[in-house]
Amino acid sequence: MGSQFTSFGFENLLNRHKIDHSYSTLGHPYDHAKIESFHSLLKREMIYQFRFPSIAHLILDVSKYIHWFNDERISVANRKTKVA
Template identity: 90%
Template sequence: MWQNNYKAYGAPRLRLALADLNLHHGINRIRRLMRSAGIYSVMSRRFNKPTTTVDYSQRPNLIKHLPAANAWSMDITYLKLNNGQWVYLASVLELRTYQILSHQISTTMDTRLVLITLQRALSTHQKPSYLHTDMGSQFTSFGFENLLNHHKIDHSYSKLGHPYDNARIESFHSLLKREMIYQFRFPSIAHLILDVAKYIHWFNNERISIANRKMKVA
């Protein structure tokens, strides 16, 4: 159970997983058994990424006013292959369900990457009223703004100095790295693409969310 879930489950989520199998144990007992078996949730690591320079301008920040049922969030993160090459993952997150609607990996971090990712999400899901991003040059480009205007989607931006405005999708990218990326090696971009797709399927459909369980109980 622990091994088959990217070694990501600590005692709280293992307790929920066991309860689904009608095996009910206290949290302290599960922690003791984990220690004796040498089982632990994967630990986070520092992940240094290249830096980029972006020109900022006045853009609307609507994130605190977005109705979750009507909003998506989008971001790009950096991943590294065995040979040290940086590649780039763009993802679209639905804020209400906290599910990844589409993703794309590329060797270049350009407007085309975000256009393809957003178009994939729009082709399989009902369009949102709002899309929130940071103010990276890919998201402020004419091509990206034109696509949003074509679909009549309002664009919300994280304010300069307020990176946590886009925290939910940044949290997903952090989980991806801690729960999967740091555990494996990727000899080629093809291997990375396959493993990221498998992880996202698991994240959307199988990963136990303690927060969601609490909401259902409430």
């Protein structure tokens, strides 16, 4: 696990925003397989494809990607837009 995810400062930031931090069991990354898969797609399909002029642009584009991923992408299984 990266030190940035276990640092005191990071934990304080999460606490200030009332975010619970979830850890995988050491050596068991499949504990969070769905989110790990999503992060992989996000990086492959968006992050590594573009240069972002600022953090604000990155945040906006990631927000748009998440909206598209959750609400607009076509399901491969049935070729229909996902229903909320």
